Amino acid sequence: MKNIVILISGRGSNMQAIVDAAIPGAHIAAVIANRADAPGLAWASERGIATRTVDHKAYDSREAFDTALAAVIDQFSPHLVVLAGFMRILTADFTRHYAGRMLNIHPSLLPAFTGLHTHRRAIEAGCKLAGCTVHFVTAELDHGPIVMQAAVPILNEDTEDSLSARVLREEHRLYPEAVRAFVEDRLRIQDLRVFVAE
Ligand code: GAR
Numbered sequence: 001m002k003n004i005v006i007l008i009s010g011r012g013s014n015m016q017a018i019v020d021a022a023i024p025g026a027h028i029a030a031v032i033a034n035r036a037d038a039p040g041l042a043w044a045s046e047r048g049i050a051t052r053t054v055d056h057k058a059y060d061s062r063e064a065f066d067t068a069l070a071a072v073i074d075q076f077s078p079h080l081v082v083l084a085g086f087m088r089i090l091t092a093d094f095t096r097h098y099a100g101r102m103l104n105i106h107p108s109l110l111p112a113f114t115g116l117h118t119h120r121r122a123i124e125a126g127c128k129l130a131g132c133t134v135h136f137v138t139a140e141l142d143h144g145p146i147v148m149q150a151a152v153p154i155l156n157e158d159t160e161d162s163l164s165a166r167v168l169r170e171e172h173r174l175y176p177e178a179v180r181a182f183v184e185d186r187l188r189i190q191d192l193r194v195f196v197a198e
Helices: 013-020 039-046 062-074 092-097 118-124 160-183
Strands: 002-008 026-033 051-053 080-083 102-106 129-136 146-153 187-190 193-196
Touching (some): 002 039, 002 062, 002 160, 013 026, 013 039, 013 160, 026 039, 039 051, 062 092, 080 160, 102 160, 118 129, 118 160, 129 160, 146 160, 146 193
Parallel strands (some): 002 026, 002 080, 080 102
Antiparallel strands (some): 102 129, 129 146, 187 193
């Protein structure tokens, strides 16, 4: 059984998709948020999953927050840490500690549109495709080795909201698939590329 710790900051719909996928061999050991009012925490708790809050506002530096967060994560002996809408920038030490065992989902086709407001920026740039990316987390924000991507069309009439909803449906399909591949030991990182075995 592989222990998985999921980090969230808000509603946690990606976390829900991963929990609901009931991936064989995966044990959702805990859901941790950096805000006590993250709606996803209540959802997880109602399903009997251990939940914790590590409030970033209680720490006076990123280093102190990341050290406290890692201590809580490591209580659950994770094989994999899954960032699911976890909206904090992580220190290099933290990302190094979980190198090769921490995934993130980002709502763009990386390496395009790192950072925030990805859908608005893709529409404004006149892109015809948008999408989402699951990648291993490294020190550089939204830059780690890409595991899987899904693309959707950008339609003439799209708004930020309509595009975001179309991409989110793909996120909910893609992230459980990537976690499943990790759990089944089918991911190989080679020269910054990830190869997914069938
Ligand atoms: C998702 O769209 C995810 O891709 C994005 O936040 C949303 C969280 O939704 N993540 C980022 O922007 C990370 N930079 P959720 O809480 O419902 O899973």
